Amino acid sequence: MHYVTSKTLLSSNNGMNLYRGCTHGCIYCDSRSECYNMNHDFEDIEVKQNSAELLKKELLKRPKSMVGTGSMTDPYIPIEKNLKYVRKSLEMIYRYGFGFTCITKSDLVLRDLDLLEKINERSKAVVQMTLTTADDDLCSILEPNVCVTSRRVEVLKTLSEAGIPTVVWLCPILPYINDSHENINGILDFCIESGVHGIICFGMGLTLREGNREYFYKKLDENFPGLREKYVEKFGDSYTVSSPNNRELMKIFKKRTDEKGILNDNDEIFRYLHNFPQDSVQTKLI
Template sequence: MSQFLPPRGRGTASNPHNRFAATRSEREDDGWYQEETPLTFSTEVREEFAKSVITRNNSPDVGFDRSVNPYRGCEHGCIYCFARPSHAYWDLSPGIDFETKLIAKTNLASRLEEQLQKPGYVPAPIALGINTDAYQPIEREQQLTRRSLEILLRYRHPVHIITKSSLILRDLDLLSELASRNLVSVAFSMTTLDDELKRIMEPRAASPKARLRAMKELHEAGVPVSALVAPVIPMINDMELEQILAAAKDAGARSVGYILLRLPLEIAELFEEWLTSHFPDRAAHVMSLIRQSRGGKNYDSRFGVRMKGEGIFAELLNQRFKLAIKRLDLNRRGDFELDCSQFCPPGAQMNLL
């Protein structure tokens, strides 16, 4: 693992081996000098021609059973991103590869239409951009997310979006039209109100003020918005919980949630390196609180536990959250019940009853 800070604009400078690699190489000083090939930090976008784009899940921890992800990898560079380990399936590292070697599903639009047109397809809200952000920087050129929204609007199909990008305002025309038909809701991932902490934790994501501004503009345009404080990291951003919820309420959010930091697989190694580099004075304490909330381990993957944790710290966090949403009059869940009855593929006979 690298022992130096990542370059500005990246979450890590490390590239740990992925867990599926058949072989591993290690540096060994044999006395012969060789010029090292430096890591490449520029963004590379590869094309993928997907066979299908709607992914199904049966997890009781999430409120949807299907999702669409236009991209693999994410340029936002969030050090804690739970999707980092998925890059190993492509023989790439969950480290800097995840931030720089991105994959775009360039045939997403055609595959999405094919799946929505299949006989017997039963509509339910699609979660757009759940594994990696559908509005990450490369969306400006690729526009795969916008094409997806155009299709979903044409088919009158409900969609949930979660993002930490103000780029979503580019699609306000589509989102407001979907909202007028009760077919969309948007959640913003909020981790901090501190610009400097944002810079080192999620370097290429929008600033806290930009996210709140985008949330407010969507709200004023009639688009239902919510906020997700994710992840909550002990001794790093947990002290901001109440302030973030209050700021989200002021920006128009009527529903909020939180997720305790998750460190599955390679993320634990990357996060500990990041923590030691940026917060050496409290790194041991942070990891101790995380393990106390995860049964003594870095991560507990059990359904019903993995999102919130257990133990004293997790319980105190949950109590703080409940008190805050009660005081702020948040979590009006009825605002986000989308309408599935309007679904009608173009050319199909609509129900007259």
């Protein structure tokens, strides 16, 4: 871990990255790709030490809207437990009447349930959670340093019971690993049980490019001997790696989500995530 001083914190659409890098160890992580020009080891987390000062300054300048953590780094990585940068940000987001959404795989999000409830009562809070496999043992291989799927499902249920809407990212789906009917149906069962509002799915597959491809193949060699050669033969250097079962799995996804009234159109879900309720109660700035 190392600290940096940043000039800005929020992007033009209110994306917020308090940290850069990750220690969850997911074998498929696109954020390892060289195109992001990370000039430090991926597991050496970059911490924006002046984030609270920047956030306050930028919130005071902007109209009330949703603030979201970026998708490159899970905001609830282990160091957040002690640093509490996310929690401090949530306190400020609540104080100034903004909404909030994040993408995580961690049950640490429940530590901040009290603030999420307050934000949701005043404006809007949405928690997005990634589910890749219904099998906890496989989850421990694909995402070794974060809570397993069954625990994430407990988190989703707790959030739903607290009135916090949730969205699941059904990705990535790795060919010949978790691209089975059983797995997709298992994840959808969890989503239905948890009362999720929507499920984001870009198709059954993953993306590979320079940086993350090499790490992914290394992990395939460690955990799935012989599979790297199959990937190389089948997909070459393709950026988009689509499951041979994509068509039939997407039919299952569409049919079951339609039946249960779960949002499954990505554009519609992203509009929902970005939409700030204009009739929300605003408070005097402090």
